[in-house]
Amino acid sequence: xxxxALFTKTRKEAPTDEVAENAKLLIRAGYIHKExxxxxxxxxxxxxxxxxxxxxxxxxMNALGGVELHLTALQDREVWxxxxxxxxxVVDNWFKTKLKSGTEVGLGFTQEEPLTRILSExxxxxxxxxxxxxxxxxxxxxxxxxxxxxLRGREFLMKDLYSFSRTDKEHxxxxxxxxxxxxxxxxxxxxxxxxxxxxxxxxxxxKYSHEFQTLTSAGEDIIHICDVCxxxxxxxxxxxxxxxPVCSGALSRxxxxxxxxxxxxxxxxxxxxxxxxxxxxxxxxxxVVMGSYGIGLGRxxxxxxxxxxxEKGIVWxxxxxxxxxxxxxxxxxxxxxxxxxxxxxxxxxxxxxIEVLYDDxxxxxxxxxxxxxxxxxxxxxxxSEKTIAQGKLEVKDRKTGTxxxxxxxxxxxxxx
RNA sequence: CGGGGCGUAGUGUAACGGUAGCAUUCAUGCUUUGGGAGCAUGCGGUCCGAGUUCAAAUCUCGGCGCCCCGACCA
Numbered sequence: 007x008x009x010x011a012l013f014t015k016t017r018k019e020a021p022t023d024e025v026a027e028n029a030k031l032l033i034r035a036g037y038i039h040k041e042x043x044x045x046x047x048x049x050x051x052x053x054x055x056x057x058x059x060x061x062x063x064x065x066x067m068n069a070l071g072g073v074e075l076h077l078t079a080l081q082d083r084e085v086w087x088x089x090x091x092x093x094x095x096v097v098d099n100w101f102k103t104k105l106k107s108g109t110e111v112g113l114g115f116t117q118e119e120p121l122t123r124i125l126s127e128x129x130x131x132x133x134x135x136x137x138x139x140x141x142x143x144x145x146x147x148x149x150x151x152x153x154x155x156x157l158r159g160r161e162f163l164m165k166d167l168y169s170f171s172r173t174d175k176e177h178x179x180x181x182x183x184x185x186x187x188x189x190x191x192x193x194x195x196x197x198x199x200x201x202x203x204x205x206x207x208x209x210x211x212x213k214y215s216h217e218f219q220t221l222t223s224a225g226e227d228i229i230h231i232c233d234v235c236x237x238x239x240x241x242x243x244x245x246x247x248x249x250x251p252v253c254s255g256a257l258s259r260x261x262x263x264x265x266x267x268x269x270x271x272x273x274x275x276x277x278x279x280x281x282x283x284x285x286x287x288x289x290x291x292x293x294v295v296m297g298s299y300g301i302g303l304g305r306x307x308x309x310x311x312x313x314x315x316x317e318k319g320i321v322w323x324x325x326x327x328x329x330x331x332x333x334x335x336x337x338x339x340x341x342x343x344x345x346x347x348x349x350x351x352x353x354x355x356x357x358x359x360i361e362v363l364y365d366d367x368x369x370x371x372x373x374x375x376x377x378x379x380x381x382x383x384x385x386x387x388x389x390s391e392k393t394i395a396q397g398k399l400e401v402k403d404r405k406t407g408t409x410x411x412x413x414x415x416x417x418x419x420x421x422x
Numbered sequence: 423c424g425g426g427g428c429g430u431a432g433u434g435u436a437a438c439g440g441u442a443g444c445a446u447u448c449a450u451g452c453u454u455u456g457g458g459a460g461c462a463u464g465c466g467g468u469c470c471g472a473g474u475u476c477a478a479a480u481c482u483c484g485g486c487g488c489c490c491c492g493a494c495c496a
Contacts, residue, residue: 017435018446018458023488043488097496098423118494150423150494158495226495338455372457379457390456400456 007329008352009365012036014049016377026224029155031320037328041420044152044160044393046304051381054328056163059303060142062194062325066187070180072138072167077120079144081112085119088279099148101160115148118276118298121168124284129294132172135284136180140167142303145229148334154224156308157264167299170224170277172284177295180269188218188267194304196323197313201266204229205251212271214251219263224312227265230257238263266306272296314405320382321405328365330421331355332383336371336390349391351399351414360421370411379404387417 014036024030024040032038037052048056049202059314064074086092092112094100114120121139129135145164152160169184171177180346185203197220204219219229219238228241232250239247239257250257274293277283282294307326314321324330333355335348344368352364363383371390378386388400398411401420412420 015447016458017433022428022434025489028470091496099495147495151490151492155488336456341455370455370457370459372455372459374458375456376458388456 007363008309009363010367012050016380018104022366026155027315030310031311035320044149045052046159051328054394055307055326056303058326059306061192063301066191067140068169070138070183070187072140074140076143077117079114081114083110085123089119091277101146101148114146115147117166122276122280122282123171126280128150129282129284132284132286136171136176138169140165156304163303164257169297171295177297181297184269192218194325195310196325197310200313202229202231202236204238204240205247206240207243215268215270217265218267220266220309221261221263222309222312223262226234227263229263230259231259231261238294264309267301268310269299270297272298279390292361319380320383322382324384327384329361329383331362332378332386333362333364334378334388335375336388338391344389344391349392
């Protein structure tokens, strides 16, 4: 994409109504726009990052055997009353509204109820199970207090997968596999080393649930880490769990972290109250055993910003970066020659399937460099009179700052 | 929801109750071109509503909005 096609502009100064580093940088660089407290629009650059995150998640969920669907945001009161979760006393962060007829509807904050109802129309026999269903969809939560930029909003994109199994054993097997899939997601998104499988309170159906917690000072949670097993225990259960649940060793350090994902066993609660059952080989009807598995896409994006950003701006891992290469032309007195070279390289890279942001704007070099650092594309390639004279390209790594002079073929090789 | 802070051009900031100023952005022109250039000219603002006052950005009340701490986060 040519940068001149973007309508967004970078800003030198951070907005005063944001304290969170992720929001400051993402707004300054033109990835997001704040509509209201806790409500952010995603601008063209932001959408590209979100799409990359979604792609990783889809691939891992599909590999798990998941099938994607898309449920409605508008929620039918009736199905939620059956599960006991319609009442504001039970769930205090519902957004509710009314149809013209006066009928109350909700805006979904999760989707166990409607999905269970849908499945109950199709699942009859043990032969129909297990099934794994997911979506990437907008969730609404009427948080009393939005905070931390895009880490905790009132409207946000979330991947939610639901598992439907015949037995506890079958559920447990999938639950374990989902841990691996989640680990893959966070590794591919670049934050694997900083992300810990964390034991947290389980609710009614299992002793623990599991969270994926990424170390950052921007986090709201406190976790107790076992460095031997690379797992952690959430502060909320540290009274009951004082040693590593895996090796029984000591939990050696305490850190702030943000919950980028969670997985939860639901037992047969929803299946029972919503009539989702199957007939077993023995001819008996049994309720389906469920689990739910969430990842907040915006929160993941914000966490990546928090983890990698430096004093100059955002630093994206290649896997989620809006572009692979930021091509910058420095157009001086001999502008036509430089422009021609840069145009040609842009074409070549694009034809090779490499995503390029081409800064074709007529600006001074300093401004282009500053923008490039702020936007955070992994590899910066500069073409100027200087580089043309040398017959090379100046290639800079955003993360390390390493600059090297490469030929075109060397650059292509590096990018493969 | 409890407590605290704050609302001034698009953005960031000044202004004792007395002419709303500076920087940046934007527009135009000239110069400039390897780390957010220079000069000149121009456009653009007191969150909303009441009240006090000769006079309100400034004081009072109400509303709306934003931020922070705490509670909450199924």
